[in-house]
Amino acid sequence: MNQFEAPFMNNVPARPPSLHNAPPDAPIRQPPRLALRAEGFNAWYGSFQAIHDLTLDIPMQSVTALIGPSGCGKSTFLRWINRMNDMIPSAKASGSLTLDGENLLDRDHDVVALRRRVGMVFQKPNPFPKSIYDNIAFGARLHRTMSHAQLDELVECSLRAAAIWDEVKDRLHQSALGLSGGQQQRLCIARAMAVGPEVLLMDEPCSALDPRSTASIEALIRDLRSQFTIVIVTHNMQQAARVSEQTAFFFEGRLVESGTTDTIFTNPSNKQTEEYVTGRFG
Amino acid sequence: MSGTLRNQAVRTLQNRAFLALCLVCTSLSVLLVAVLLVTIVTQGSARLFNQAAVDAVFSHGELGHIPELIRWSVLTNFASRRPDDAGLCAPLLGSVWVCLTCMVFALPLGVGTAVYLEEFATRTRFSRFVELNVRNLAGVPSIVYGIIGLTAFSRMFGLFGNPDGTPIQIGDPDSALSLRLPFGPSVLAGGLTLMLVVLPIIIIASxxxxxxxxxxxxQASEALGATRWQTTRLVTIPAAVSSILTGAILALSRAIGEAAPLLVLGIPVFIANTPSGPMSNFTVLPFQIFNWASRPQVAFQELAATAIIVLLAVLLTLNALVIYLRHRLHHAL
Structure with a gap:
């Protein structure tokens, strides 16, 4: 060993620090890549604190369900992830909320770029009063210039991915307002995907839909989880159990418990969580 | 259950009485409009329509006389001392020119202000102050705007002008695009003055x-990563455009009927040429009507009625145009 290299070498850890105490022959496991991470996150509307000291990891390419009674802060948290709360003047937040290490709460964080990476589907289907085609092309046209052929392809791909292509392929240039509620919601999911986001936020996407449309949206969510990081707010316990891999239970602005959906629903460690998921309160 | 039961028959009677009252009110206002229209048409039709051609077409079915139904000379002649020669060519075209000039300035300014106040401004003290003032301006009598127009546009606060008192000429005086400072009683000054009158209407409607x-x-648009301006241009304004145009119709109707603010500018009542550009002199229909109606001769009062019919016809045409446009835009979505 060269004597000039020695001091430098001493500073390089052999393994990631967290694994320092692992036995030397243990396989080095990469921790799952964290897409989203809230740490000491607080949110306010005016003087009302909607979220208290939230720390939560949301892993990539999986579905995370946020559950809890109305007013518990889950929608507020969701709306901070793509900064939709910027539209509400009294909304404020502190702490850190990071996406791949960048703090989304920074004042000068580019929200337009953020929303290209983090799409959102709302509670009530909100298609634009434009044609089906123009609804899907809207987001893509905002961000890049595309040829007609590219745009046609994108529209088809997005509609296929949202499992609605067969129903609308013959009326792409008719108004999107002529679709049924469930179709409109799948159109909105297709519209969000056409921008090419990494994260999809869904704020009770099925609450305005009938059971059949709900089933089709849930099937779609399960299909999409290999491609996107999905965070879904839902009031429907069965829905959370059916579609999600992680679940986080909120109560009165605090995170009570989070973990795999299996654990939360079958073996929660907190009494409140158990009562909520079994329907005894909330 | 406590209390005494109300008399069902009395309640039914009250209901009928109120319905009758509403019907009386409605028919009274309809009656008023009908009386107004009948009076105007009976007074004014003699000079607007060609009696011989009317007889030929409607009594004898000679359809070839249809183009002669209207006495076109009323529309193509200039004002005259002899009622039979008098026409309203100058005020008719003057009204159209001034109203178009007015809308060219008022629509972008009004819609722009509304977009700022609704889409961009946060509820600051400044935006509340602006809104309060817009609402107040809507109630200001139009003659007051005439004074402002006279000072600001016609005379330009006396800031411009050659030493001998003549206006400064920019560009070839014979060209339609030349400019004169101050504007004087020109189409441009008139249009800008009317803009002041209709601006609050357009802002509030928008x-x-x-x-x-x-x-x-x-939210949908912003969640897709649209900037506020993209959202406004691609989503909000297209969704609001038909209502904005309804506001524009109201504004246009107001502008075309205004005489008072233009009177203050000192526009001439007799003029023997039609406007050829923004610096031309002009007169407007309401002013011509006012002038003719105040003369003692019956013939001129008939002419005033004729001019009112023409004014209403122009108004209805412009409204129809905007309604058509609104319909087109609505279906283009």
Whole structure:
């Protein structure tokens, strides 16, 4: 060993620090890549604190369900992830909320770029009063210039991915307002995907839909989880159990418990969580 | 259950009485409009329509005389001392020119202000102050705007002008695009003055139109990564455009009927040429009507009625145009 290299070498850890105490022959496991991470996150509307000291990891390419009674802060948290709360003047937040290490709460964080990476589907289907085609092309046209052929392809791909292509392929240039509620919601999911986001936020996407449309949206969510990081707010316990891999239970602005959906629903460690998921309160 | 039961028969009677009252009110206002129209038409039709051609077409079915039904000379002649030669060519075209000039300035300014107040401004003290003032301006009598127009546009606060008192000429005086400072009693000054009158109407109507666009559409657009301006241009304004145009119709109707603010500018009542550009002299229909109606001769009062019919016809045509446009835009979505 060269004597000039020695001091430098001493500073390089052999393994990631967290694994320092692992036995030397243990396989080095990469921790799952964290897409989203809230740490000491607080949110306010005016003087009302909607979220208290939230720390939560949301892993990539999986579905995370946020559950809890109305007013518990889950929608507020969701709306901070793509900064939709910027539209509400009294909304404020502190702490850190990071996406791949960048703090989304920074004042000068580019929200337009953020929303290209983090799409959102709302509670009530909100298609634009434009044609089906123009609804899907809207987001893509905002961000890049595309040829007609590219745009046609994108529209088809997005509609296929949202499992609605067969129903609308013959009326792409008719108004999107002529679709049924469930179709409109799948159109909105297709519209969000056409921008090419990494994260999809869904704020009770099925609450305005009938059971059949709900089933089709849930099937779609399960299909999409290999491609996107999905965070879904839902009031429907069965829905959370059916579609999600992680679940986080909120109560009165605090995170009570989070973990795999299996654990939360079958073996929660907190009494409140158990009562909520079994329907005894909330 | 406590209390005594109300008399059912009395309640039914009250209901009928109120219905009757509403019907009386409605028919009274309809009656008023009908009386007005009948009076105007009976007084004015003699000079607008060609009696011989009317007889030929309607009594004898000679359809070849249809183009002669209207005495076109009333529309193509200039004002005259002899009622039979008098026409309203100058005020008719003057009204059209001034109203178009007015709308060219008022629409972008008004819609722009409304977009700022509704889409961009946060509820600061400044934006509240602006809104309060817009609402107040809507109630200001139009003659007051005439004084402002006279000072600001016609005379330009006396800031411009050659030493001998003549206006400064920019460009070839014979060209339609030349400019004169100050504007004097020109089409441009008239249009800008009327703009002051209709601006609050357009701003308020556009604000209401933008406010009626569901918040969910703006959220959808912003969630896709649209900037506020992209959202406004691609989503909010297209969704509000038909209501904005309704506001524009109201504004146009107001502008075409205004005489008072233009009177203050010192526009001539007799003029023997039609406007050829923004610096031309002009007169307007309401002013001509006012002038003719105040003369003692019956013939001129008939002419005034004729001019009112023409004014109403122009108004209805412009309204129809805007309604057609609104319909087209609505279906283009």
């Amino acid at each position: 604000q209401e139109a933008l406010r009626a666009v569901p918040k969910s559409l703006r």
